[in-house]
Amino acid sequence: MKGKRSMKSKKWKYAVIITIAVALDILLHVLTGGYSETAPHALELSSLAEHVGEEGAAILWAVLAFSGVAYVFHRFEGSIKGSKFTKGLRYGIAIGMMWLIAMLEGVALFGNSLLNEFIVGLSDFIPVVVMSVLLSLFTGNNESTRPASSLVKRRKNPDMKKLASQRKNLLTLIVFATLFLVGRYVAYHTELIMSGYRVNGLSTAVWTFFMGLTMGAAYLLLHHAVKDDLKIMKSVTFGICIFGTTWLLFICFMPLLFKGFLVDVLVRVAIDVTLVIISAYCCELLLSDSTFRKGRLKYERESV
Structure with a gap:
């Protein structure tokens, strides 16, 4: 009975937040x-927007998007690293950062400011950040989640451990940025998705590279949230459940308001999710602890 009341209370807290x-x-x-110019060209409203108005469609998007982001947090909150506050902050920054940089694609697509x-x-x-922090503070558990390796004292060379961690982070960002850049340019060149590839070449290249970096940063913040011994399953879960869901929720804004974007958005999401899964899997393979342990042992032998 107490458990049911607790669950009901948690649902109400989620709804309020x-x-x-x-x-x-x-x-x-x-x-x-006054700063909004996402679609400066004359676009035809979607059937939904015609019935409920642009404002109504935008509100519906906000409800769907934030509810979805909250649900993903609910599913993975227990495994996200940190205290209650830092869990929410980590998750909110990861998702919010991707949404923010994604918004900047309008510069390349439409020539916006x-x-x-x-x-x-x-x-x-x-x-997104505010909601994530509030959800974590008022509905999260009190346990501080840390990877098992952090609970064991390292007797040897903390500097090497820090260096290895920095190398992992840097290589992760490089892997994500490179694969996203290559994959997206294949999609641009073959015109699988809309892009400013031919008209705004420089801004398209810069945005694509930084979007890849941002996805890599989000992976670094949240990859511990997925618990699976199989690297491929961990990568797929992250790519579909965490990245894919929140990514689709953000960019579905355009087809909700305007006609002609639905197919592009679905193809775009499929391509991006695939690229994230491949990037995550490459990182899981190339940047495993065993790979860096060999480098650390070599460094320690040379330092003696």
């Missing part, structure tokens, strides 16, 4: 409305 996040998102978008897109992107970034 999601409502707060949606309200904050709407408020910030109203305040930054970088500053304007950044300001509008903050209207989604801030509520």
Whole structure:
């Protein structure tokens, strides 16, 4: 009976916090409305937007998007590293950062102002972070989750351990950025998805590279949340359940409001999820502890 009451209370807390996040998102978008130029061209409204209006469709997107992000947090919160506050902050920054940089694609796609897109992107970034922290503080468990290796004292060479960690992080970012850049350019060149590849070549290249870096950073923040001994399953779970879900929730905004974007969004999500899975798997294989343990032992022998 107590467990049922606790679960019911948790659901109410989720509902209230999601409502707060949606309200904050709407408020910030109203305040930054003068900077919004995501689709400067004359676009035909979707059937949904024609029936409920652009504002209604945007509110529906916000409810769906933030509810989905909250659900993903609920599923993986127990395995995210850190205390209650840092779990929420880690998750919120990872997802919010991807949404913010994704917003900047409007610079390459439509030739929009970088500053304007950044300001509008903050209207989604801030509520995601706020919601994630609130969810963690008011619904998360009290345990501080750390990888098992961090519970064991390292007697030898803490500097080498720090260096190995920095190398892992750097190589992870390089792997994600490189594979995303290559994969996206194949999609651009073959015109599988819309892009500014031919018109805004430089901004497209810069955005694609930084989006890959951002995905790598999100992986570094959240990959411990997936518990699976099989590297391929861990990569697939991260790519589909954490990245894929939150990525689709963000970019489905366009087909909800305008016609002609649904197929592009579905293809885009499929390509990006595939690239993230491949990148994550490469990192799991190349950057495993055993790989770096060999380097650490070699360094220690040479230091003697």
